[in-house]
Amino acid sequence: MTNVEQFADQLVTLDVKQLIELKKVLKDKYGLEETVAVTTTIIEEKPIVEEKTHFNVRIIKVSEITAEKLNSVKVINKILECGLKTANDMIKVLPVILKENVSKMEAESIKSELGVLNAIVELY
Numbered sequence: 388m389t390n391v392e393q394f395a396d397q398l399v400t401l402d403v404k405q406l407i408e409l410k411k412v413l414k415d416k417y418g419l420e421e422t423v424a425v426t427t428t429i430i431e432e433k434p435i436v437e438e439k440t441h442f443n444v445r446i447i448k449v450s451e452i453t454a455e456k457l458n459s460v461k462v463i464n465k466i467l468e469c470g471l472k473t474a475n476d477m478i479k480v481l482p483v484i485l486k487e488n489v490s491k492m493e494a495e496s497i498k499s500e501l502g503v504l505n506a507i508v509e510l511y
Contacts, residue, residue, distance in 0.1 A: 442494040442510040444485045449478050450505035459504045466497055482509075 401409065413419040449459040456478070463474040463485065477483050485497065485508075498508040 440491055441488045442491060443487045444489060444494050444497050445482055445509045445511065446478070446485050446501065447482045447507040447509055449481065449501075449507075452505070455504045455506075459501060459506050462500050462504065466500075 446463075449456055460471060460474045460478060463469075463477060464471050466485065467474065477485070486494075489497070494510045498510060501508045
């Protein structure tokens, strides 16, 4: 791969903020005004990916170790504010959606709590 191809690969992976910074550097340091058109074109053609803010939390698997499995039931009980039997029944039919449309912070917190107990949790 040539240096130009490597540079092109790096250029197309820049996000909007980095492209604006590149435009400023090229203008201020090198006096290149033409970069405005190139940078603007790249910005316009680059799809803007919005970061997800809400997730569904699905438990794929819980640990087979009795203590971890029991603690997973307790964590599910606490998260859903349901009875222990309901929480226990949930882990018998995995995979199961634990919560829907929760904030990113709450979803990551749930994943972390169950992950410590060797549960496999998916956010989607």
